Amino acid sequence: MGKIAFVFPGQGSQTVGMAQEIANEHADVMAVLHQADKKLGYSLSQLMFEGPQDELTLTFNAQPALLTASYAIFKKLEEAGIAPDYVAGHSLGEYSALVASKSISFEDAVYAVHNRGKFMEEAVPAGExxxxxxxxxxxxxxxxxxxxxxxxxxxxxxxxxxxxxxxxxxxxxxxxxxxxxxxxxxxxxxxxxxxxSGPFHSSLMKPAASKLEEMLKEIKISSPTVPVIGNVDAKEVVDANEIEQKLIEQLYSPVRWEESVERMIDLGVDTFIEVGPGKVLSGLIKKINRRATTLPVYDIQSLQDAVKKLQVEG
The missing domain is CATH 3.30.70.250 (Malonyl-CoA ACP transacylase, ACP-binding)
Incomplete structure (x- = not known):
């Protein structure tokens, strides 16, 4: 069996009810959601479970919601003894990947992406x-x-x-x-x-990037335990200082997702587990390389299926 990569979805994959089934079944997952509520000072979990969708979709809600749902599912995979050789995320998903690689704590990441969402909203007036x-x-x-x-x-x-x-x-x-x-x-x-709600990953996001740079100074970033394939240049990042720089550049640089997937395949990855709501990345990966195995994990059934498949093969 080849190597495994965990990939984490970005904004656009959020849906009302995400992570609800897993949270209802597993107290430790519910605890993760409450941790996010506490850190942000409002009930993100309620918004994730009950909506409304238009409020959940606001950038500063969607980003922490996706990160929280992805992290909760990641914890269950980790518990089942499934560990990635590489991690990557699409835009916002890069923060989920950094949490999975122990580079940023979950609480710090939730705080960071909630603010990242605000900065992105504020950078360009609506409609411009x-x-x-x-x-x-x-x-x-x-x-x-x-x-x-x-x-x-x-x-x-x-x-x-x-x-x-x-x-x-x-x-x-x-x-x-x-x-x-x-x-x-x-x-x-x-x-x-x-x-x-805005022109993400364009030069118009530079004002947001300078605010993000200030905020990232408040956060402890460590060297990741597994290599993170970065959006900005589709290369492995293993150094804490480099991570901070890349997160700032990421706001106004293109997300090189196709190259990131190609890079992981070159490094020996043949199985991609999409950790979080939806199947968007699995669809993209299949278009990049039809032979790659993709396992989207977003609810209890898909979690059980992935674990069974990987334990049999492993």
Whole structure:
């Protein structure tokens, strides 16, 4: 059997009821959720279990909610004796990966991502920035379009390089609109505007990055116990100082998800466990490499299935 990577989802995977079934069955999971409530000073767990969805989706709620749900499921995998050789997360998910690798404590991470969400919301006034998914166009071609629009009209750049033929662009509303039109003219199959509250992973997030830098000084970051594949350059990060720097850069740099998955495969990973709500990353990984085994773990049944499969093979 090859190596195992734990991958953690990012914003967009949040749903009302996430982690509820596992929390109801396991007191230690419920304790994790209450730990988050206490640290944040409001009932995040109630919001996760009961919604409303539009409130859960607000960046500063969605980020700690996803991190908490992912960490709760991670704890159950850990308890079953399943340990990763590598960890990675998509955008916000990188914080979940850092918690799993013992680089940041869960409480510190919940506090950090709640504030990260606030900083991201505050960086650009509502309506002034957005994102769109561009399907069926190569990164190099799309980058020519975004560079041209940025130079002549308004800022827009590649934000998430998710898998072959799926790239998200981000920037000013005007820049994204013009780049979307030009991308279609240049041969993109489809362009889908995303329902997001800001232009994440674009240069417009630099004000948020300087606030994040200040806040990260309050947090203890240790060297991870397993290598973390970072979003910014798709390389293994093993040094605490480097982690802090990469988390700051991550806010305004593209998420190199396709390259991150390729890197883990090059390092011998053949099984990816998606730890947290949804199956988004499992879908992307299959598009990057059909031969990879993906196991999304988001409720009791999927947890039992993954544990059984891995214990048999291990």
């Amino acid at each position: 920035g957005t994102m769109a998914a561009v399907l069926g166009m190569a990164a190099g071609e799309l980058e020519k379009v975004t560079n041209e629009v940025t130079e002549t009209i308004a800022p827009v750049q590649l934000a998430n390089l998710n898998c072959p033929g799926q790239i998200v662009i981000s920037g000013s509303t005007e820049g994204v609109k013009v780049a979307s039109e030009k991308a279609k003219e240049a041969g993109a199959k489809r362009v889908i505007p995303l329902v997001v």
